Amino acid sequence: xxxxxxxxxxxxxxxxxxxxxxxxxxxxxxxxxxxxxxxxxxxxxxxxxxxxxxxxxxxxxxxxxxxxxxxxxxxxxxxxxxxxxxxxxxxxxxxxxxxxxxxxxxxxxxxxxxxxxxxxxxxxxxxxxxxxxxxxxxxxxxxxxxxxxxxxxxxxxxxxxxxxxxxxxxxxxxxxxxxxxxxxxxxxxxxxxxxxxxxxxxxxxxxxxxxxxxxxxxxxxxxxxxxxxxxxxxxxxxxxxxxxxxxxxxxxxxxxxxxxxxxxxxxxxxxxxxxxxxxxxxxxxxxxxxxxxxxxxxxxxxxxxxxxxxxxxxxxxxxxxxxxxxxxxxxxxxxxxxxxxxxxxxxxxxxxxxxxxxxxxxxxxxxxxxxxxxxxxxxxxxxxxxxxxxxxxxxxxxxxxxxxxxxxxxxxxxxxxxxxxxxxxxxxxxxxx
Amino acid sequence: xxxxxxxxxxxxxxxxxxxxxxxxxxxxxxxxxxxxxxxxxxxxxxxxxxxxxxxxxxxxxxxxxxxxxxxxxxxxxxxxxxxxxxxxxxxxxxxxxxxxxxxxxxxxxxxxxxxxxxxxxxxxxxxxxxxxxxxxxxxxxxxxxxxxxxxxxxxxxxxxxxxxxxxxxxxxxxxxxxxxxxxxxxxxxxxxxxxxxxxxxxxxxxxxxxxxxxxxxxxxxxxxxxxxxxxxxxxxxxxxxxxxxxxxxxxxxxxxxxxxxxxxxxxxxxxxxxxxxxxxxxxxxxxxxxxxxxxxxxxxxxxxxxxxxxxxxxxxxxxxxxxxxxxxxxxxxxxxxxxxxxxxxxxxxxxxxxxxxxxxxxxxxxxxxxxxxxxxxxxxxxxxxxxxxxxxxxxxxxxxxxxxxxxxxxxxxxxxxxxxxxxxxxxxxxxxx
Numbered sequence: 025x026x027x028x029x030x031x032x033x034x035x036x037x038x039x040x041x042x043x044x045x046x047x048x049x050x051x052x053x054x055x056x057x058x059x060x061x062x063x064x065x066x067x068x069x070x071x072x073x074x075x076x077x078x079x080x081x082x083x084x085x086x087x088x089x090x091x092x093x094x095x096x097x098x099x100x101x102x103x104x105x106x107x108x109x110x111x112x113x114x115x116x117x118x119x120x121x122x123x124x125x126x127x128x129x130x131x132x133x134x135x136x137x138x139x140x141x142x143x144x145x146x147x148x149x150x151x152x153x154x155x156x157x158x159x160x161x162x163x164x165x166x167x168x169x170x171x172x173x174x175x176x177x178x179x180x181x182x183x184x185x186x187x188x189x190x191x192x193x194x195x196x197x198x199x200x201x202x203x204x205x206x207x208x209x210x211x212x213x214x215x216x217x218x219x220x221x222x223x224x225x226x227x228x229x230x231x232x233x234x235x236x237x238x239x240x241x242x243x244x245x246x247x248x249x250x251x252x253x254x255x256x257x258x259x260x261x262x263x264x265x266x267x268x269x270x271x272x273x274x275x276x277x278x279x280x281x282x283x284x285x286x287x288x289x290x291x292x293x294x295x296x297x298x299x300x301x302x303x304x305x306x307x308x309x310x311x312x313x314x315x316x317x318x319x320x321x322x323x324x325x326x327x328x329x330x331x332x333x334x335x336x337x338x339x340x341x342x343x344x345x346x347x348x349x350x351x352x353x354x355x356x357x358x359x360x361x362x363x364x365x366x367x368x369x370x371x372x373x374x375x376x377x378x379x380x381x382x383x384x385x386x387x388x389x390x391x392x393x394x395x396x397x398x399x400x401x402x403x404x405x406x407x408x409x410x411x412x413x414x415x416x417x418x419x420x421x422x423x424x425x426x427x428x429x430x431x432x433x434x435x436x437x438x439x440x441x442x443x444x445x446x447x448x449x450x451x452x453x454x455x456x457x
Numbered sequence: 458x459x460x461x462x463x464x465x466x467x468x469x470x471x472x473x474x475x476x477x478x479x480x481x482x483x484x485x486x487x488x489x490x491x492x493x494x495x496x497x498x499x500x501x502x503x504x505x506x507x508x509x510x511x512x513x514x515x516x517x518x519x520x521x522x523x524x525x526x527x528x529x530x531x532x533x534x535x536x537x538x539x540x541x542x543x544x545x546x547x548x549x550x551x552x553x554x555x556x557x558x559x560x561x562x563x564x565x566x567x568x569x570x571x572x573x574x575x576x577x578x579x580x581x582x583x584x585x586x587x588x589x590x591x592x593x594x595x596x597x598x599x600x601x602x603x604x605x606x607x608x609x610x611x612x613x614x615x616x617x618x619x620x621x622x623x624x625x626x627x628x629x630x631x632x633x634x635x636x637x638x639x640x641x642x643x644x645x646x647x648x649x650x651x652x653x654x655x656x657x658x659x660x661x662x663x664x665x666x667x668x669x670x671x672x673x674x675x676x677x678x679x680x681x682x683x684x685x686x687x688x689x690x691x692x693x694x695x696x697x698x699x700x701x702x703x704x705x706x707x708x709x710x711x712x713x714x715x716x717x718x719x720x721x722x723x724x725x726x727x728x729x730x731x732x733x734x735x736x737x738x739x740x741x742x743x744x745x746x747x748x749x750x751x752x753x754x755x756x757x758x759x760x761x762x763x764x765x766x767x768x769x770x771x772x773x774x775x776x777x778x779x780x781x782x783x784x785x786x787x788x789x790x791x792x793x794x795x796x797x798x799x800x801x802x803x804x805x806x807x808x809x810x811x812x813x814x815x816x817x818x819x820x821x822x823x824x825x826x827x828x829x830x831x832x833x834x835x836x837x838x839x840x841x842x843x844x845x846x847x848x849x850x851x852x853x854x855x856x857x858x859x860x861x862x863x864x865x866x867x868x869x870x871x872x873x874x875x876x877x878x879x880x881x882x883x884x885x886x887x888x889x890x
Contacts, residue, residue, distance in 0.1 A: 046606055046748055053673070054606065056792045154603070160749035162603020169602070170587070170595020173479055173487065173769030240486070298755060301734050306751075315479055315766035316593035316756060318739075322731060323752030333748035336606030348783040359489045 026099075029058075029343045030065040032092030032123075034114065035105030036076060036085075039128055039155070040067070042332025043102060044078045054336070058343050066092050068105070093117045100342055102335060103127040104155075112136050119144050119151075124351060126338045128155035128331055134229035134245045137236070141355045148352035150345055152338035157230045158183055158307040160330030161323035162337065167237045167311070168354075174313035176238035180291075180454065181275040183230040185305035185325040186221040187253050189213045191272060192303045195261045201254060213305050223252035224273065224288040231275035234309065235286045239279050240359040247364055249287040256290055260449050263377060263420045264292050267403050270300035271451065285365045290451050292375050292422075297455040367429040373402065373453035374423045374431050378438065379446040382408065382417040386443045390419065393437045397430045399423050416445055422453055459532075462491075462776045463498040465525030465556075467547065468538030469509060469518075472561055472588070473500070475765025476535060477511045487769070491776050499525050501538070526550045533775055535768060536560040537588075545569050552577050552584075557775045557784060559768055561588035567662035567678045570669070574788045581785035583778055585771035590663045591616055591740040593763030594756035595770070600670045600744070601787075607746035609671035613724075613887065614708040616663040618738035618758040619654040620686050622646045624705060625736045628694045634687060646738055656685035657706065657721040664708035667742065668719045672712050673792040680797055682720040689723055693882050696810060696853045697725050700836050703733040707887065718798045723884050725808050725855075730888040800862040806835065806886035807856045807864050811871065812879040815841065815850040819876045823852065826870045830863045832856050849878055855886055 033040055047054070047062055055061050064084060072085045092098055093114065101118045103111060108131050115125050115132075125144065127133065133140070133153050144151040154164045158181070167176065182188050186208060193204040205222065208214035220226045228248040235243050253273050264271050269292035277286045293300040298320045302308040307325030312318055324330040345351040380386045387406070394400070405420040423431065431450075438444050466473055480487070480495055488494050497517060505518045525531055526547065534551040536544060541564050548558050548565075558577065560566065566573070566586050577584040587597045591614070600609065615621050619641060626637040638655065641647035653659045661681040668676050686706050697704050702725035710719045726733040731753045735741040740758030745751055757763040778784040813819045820839070827833070838853040856864065864883075871877050 042748070050606060050608055050748075053608065053792065056673075057605065057789055160746075161752060162599050165603045166595050166599060169774060170598045170770055171766065172490065172773045173483060174766045175483055175486065240489075296734070298734070301729075301731070313593075313766065315475070315483075315762040317760070317763055319594060319754075319756030321752075321754060324750050327750070329748040330750055333604065333607045333746065337603055340605045341602060344786075348781070348786060350781040350783055353777075353781060356490055359486065 025347050026060060028061045028063055029099050029346060030063050030097045031100045031102055031339065032095065032098040033064055033067045034089070034092065034101060034103045036067050036069050037104070038328045039104040039331045039335070041076065041078045042328035043104065043335050044080065046329065046332050046336045054340060058340060058347070060343065060347060062339065062343060065097055066095060068092055089114055093121055098123060099346060100124045100126060100339060102339060103129060104335065106131070108132050108135055112140070115140060116143060119147050119149050122147055122149060124149050124342045124346070125151045126335055126342060127151070127153050128335055129153070130156035130226070130229045130233065134232040137233065138242050142357065145352055145355050150342045150351050150354055152342060153233070154338045155331045155334035157233050158309060159323065159325045159327060160333050161307060161309065161321050162334065163234070163309045163321050164237055166321060167234070171311065171313055171316060174315045176311060176313050178278040178312040179234055179238060179276070179309060180299060181231060181234060181309040182272055182299055182302050182307055183275050183309065183325065184221055184227040184273060185307055186214045186218065187227070187273040188302065188307070189305045190222070191253060191256070194256070194258065195265070195270065198258050198262070200258055201256060222254050224250040227273060227275045227288040231277055231286050231288055235277035235284065236358070238277065239284055240356070241284065241362045242358045243284065243286055243362050247286060247362065249289070251289040253290055255449065257449070260377070263405065264375060266405060267420070267422060268295055269293060269375070269453065270295050272299060274299070274454065276454070280365070280369070282360065283363045283365045283369060285370050292451055292453040293455040299455065367432065368427050370428040371425050372428065373425050374450055375453050376450040377418060377420045377448040378444055379409065379416050379418055379448060381443040381445065382415050389441060389443050390438065393441065394423070394434055397434050399426045399430055399434055418448070458780050459493060461494045461496055462532050462779060463496050463530045464533045464535055464772065465528065465531040466497055466500040467522070467525065467534060467536045469500050469502050470537070471761045472537040472764045472768070474509065474511045475761035476537065476768050477513065479762065479765050479769045487773060491773060491780070493776065493780065495772065495776060498531055499528060501525055522547055526554055531556060532779060533557045533559060533772060535772060536562055537768065539564065541565050541568055545573070548573060549576060552580050552582050555580055555582060557582050557779070558584040559771045559775060560584070560586050561764055561768055562586070563589035563659070563662045563666065567665040570666065571675050575790065578785055578788050583775045583784050583787055585775060586666070587771045588764045588767035590666050591742060592756065592758040592760060593766050594740060594742065594754050594758070595767065596667070596742045596754045597670055599754060600667070604744065604746055604749060607748045609744060609746050611711040611745040612667055612671060612709070612742060613732060614664060614667060614742040615705055615732055615735050615740055616708050616742065616758065617654055617660040617706060618740055619647045619651065620660070620706040621735065621740070622738045623655070624686060624689070627689070627691065628698070628703065631691050631695070633691055634689060655687050657683040660706060660708045660721040664710055664719050664721055668710035668717065669791070671710065672717055673789070674717065674795045675791045676717065676719055676795050680719060680795065682722070684722040686723055688882065690882070693810070696838065697808060699838060700853070700855060701728055702726060702808070702886065703728050704884065705732060707732070709887065713802070715793065716796045716798045716802060718803050725884055725886040726888040732888065800865065801860050803861040804858050805861065806858050807883055808886050809883040810851060810853050810881040811877055812842065812849050812851055812881060814876040814878065815848050822874060822876050823871065826874065827856070827867050830867050832859045832863055832867055851881070
């Protein structure tokens with residue numbers, strides 16, 4: 025058995041520095057648990073001379089990726105530099121050199137995870153990527169091991185800390201999106217280009233990974249219907265709250281009769297739903313399994329040390345496999361062909377706000393459209409708009425459970441109705457019977 | 458590689474039936490994932506003729522444990538019958554016959570887990586016991602694998618569903634303990650002899666297992682200071698709530714400078730703490746890791762299928778090890794010697810209620826006692842008692858963080874003070890800065 029495992033680290037930014045720190049600070053317990061030492065042999069960086077907040081022997085740093093890939097000493101490559109195409113090539117080459125891979129790269133895994141995992145399997149290598157979803161929360165390992173015996177039927181995830189931070193602030197302080205985004209950027213909770221976060225793409229990538237693991241399929245990123253939070257207003261949050269709901273950016277993945285839906289969209293949850301209570305930059309994944317019922321996994325979705333802790337835990341699993349001689353057995357190829365639900369198979373309640381003429385007969389005309397689509401209501405709120413001169417009122421409704429097609433038909437018919445001045449917003453409602 | 462793994466099941470009650478159902482209903486995915494079948498070869502029962510809600514070939518049932526232990530076909534023994542001494546002997550014999558063990562038996566594991574795990578290791582056998590703590594929540598595996606790289610510093614667990622159900626009902630419906638206990642018994646959430654649950658012993662067993670896994674020690678059940686919920690009154694809950702707290706039966710395990718405290722006691726948590734929101738029979742374990750920060754694992758703490766799902770997931774892990782030829786490598790012997798904190802090293806805030814003479818100078822005398830122990834207050838509530846003829850008032854206080862010895866000194870001195878008629882109750886306060 026090897027007495028020392030050597031790793032090559034690609035990237036020494038926020039997360040990479042965290043990996044260095046954990047390997048150093050926790051080395052005693054890591055060594056005890058594994059029975060061997062882990063040593064960082066080479067670190068790939070862009071700039072060797074850059075000042076860093078971790079002490080590194082300069083001879084360990086390199087700007088040449090070949091020093092890692094074609095280094096016979098290195099057993100495991102830990103990739104924390106990000107990027108897709110170029111990074112894929114590096115990891116592919118590393119696997120062909122029989123190196124195991126630990127990555128935090130959700131973008132890459134969501135797009136090319138299946139190929140990379142398959143290639144690794146063919147080369148008896150492990151690829152672990154716990155850190156790519158929900159930072160420090162061990163959700164991937166819980167799905168693949170802890171809940172292995174169960175059939176997962178539904179997952180709802182708050183898997184993007186930036187948007188959860190923004191929505192929490194908007195809700196608690198009744199502030200508009202733009203000003204909270206600015207605050208989040210100043211606090212470092214949002215990037216200077218926040219598009220991938222606020223448009224839901226980051227969450228969609230993570231839901232792709234979660235859904236594939238839970239449903240044993242090969243769902244593609246483009247199968248995930250994605251909507252962000254930029255259109256959510258303070259009034260949406262206020263009226264939702266009046267009806268007992270909190271708005272969260274929820275990634276959903278559900279399976280019924282072998283057909284799946286995976287999506288990311290703003291969703292109303294009852295105020296006492298476990299996910300409604302997940303605040304600020306925290307993440308949580310709610311998992312409903314046929315046998316286990318409701319579970320939830322909660323924790324920090326990002327950050328240097330939380331993310332690095334997931335990476336080093338993955339690394340320890342890879343090292344254990346190396347020492348036992350059983351690497352390359354973790355990945356199970358998809359068991360099922362992906363079948364996506366169409367809109368008629370996607371059931372949900374909906375919340376809708378519209379501005380209507382404040383005159384006799386309006387309410388009848390509006391509800392008639394819903395009735396024609398066999399959509400009934402659970403909650404209705406009617407209130408005059410602040411500007412009375414316009415002679416309009418606002419109606420806020422929550423439907424009973426309907427299929428998405430029924431609801432979209434209602435939206436189309438409503439928009440053709442003259443008494444409906446404007447459909448202000450509509451969102452999915454989930455998390456209650 | 459073996460194409461079929463045979464198991465012997467000890468016990469066919471609620472959980473045992475769940476194991477049979479999951480192995481049957483999920484067999485397609487289990488076979489796909491493992492690459493082999495799992496077959497139940499023998500089931501140990503007390504009464505072969507008893508009517509059951511799962512269909513079992515009668516030839517599989519036996520009342521003779523030797524049919525399992527000395528059966529060369531059987532690879533894994535799944536123990537779901539409970540009991541300690543007799544069960545230990547059975548599992549010991551099974552291990553000596555090179556059988557792997559999956560157990561849901563917290564009583565046994567809390568008392569004799571270390572010996573059993575050591576014996577198994579010496580015999581290259583696996584012992585998995587995920588189902589013994591928090592039912593369907595994969596918390597043991599998360600501690601040992603998912604958070605492997607981290608140093609766990611504190612855990613707080615709601616690990617007993619019965620007491621959480623009772624406290625939730627008492628809080629929400631302002632009912633006394635006795636009547637809610639009765640309701641819980643009728644609903645099947647409490648046993649006819651509820652002692653182990655309501656006195657905190659069940660939770661103490663689970664905290665022993667969690668603490669040993671997290672802190673890599675051999676903490677004994679008798680090291681766990683245990684207090685139940687029978688003394689909690691509606692007024693305790695009401696006044697706690699007035700100060701912004703929820704009372705939960707919390708198992709705590711914390712380590713500082715290598716010294717640990719493990720206990721179970723009613724504890725006040727801020728109303729918005731993730732654990733305060735865990736209701737009814739649900740369980741949750743809050744884990745604070747040095748690197749990962751705050752995480753929480755939430756789910757059903759008991760029940761046939763949730764518990765069985767944890768058992769079958771454990772079974773799948775054991776089968777995987779068998780097929781790869783790496784059984785007996787999971788258990789890591791304790792790395793550290795147990796060192797318990799004394800009362801001066803156990804820090805906390807405290808909530809205290811007392812009945813005092815409603816006269817000039819009382820408040821000074823009371824606060825003087827706290828001041829002498831250098832204990833200051835965060836919150837104080839003074840209110841006249843309903844029965845004004847007694848001329849007494851009630852004082853409710855929450856201290857700043859103090860060590861337990863300081864606080865106990867205050868209690869002793871207060872009880873000697875003539876103006877203090879009665880110390881009504883006091884509890885630990887946790888979960889806030």
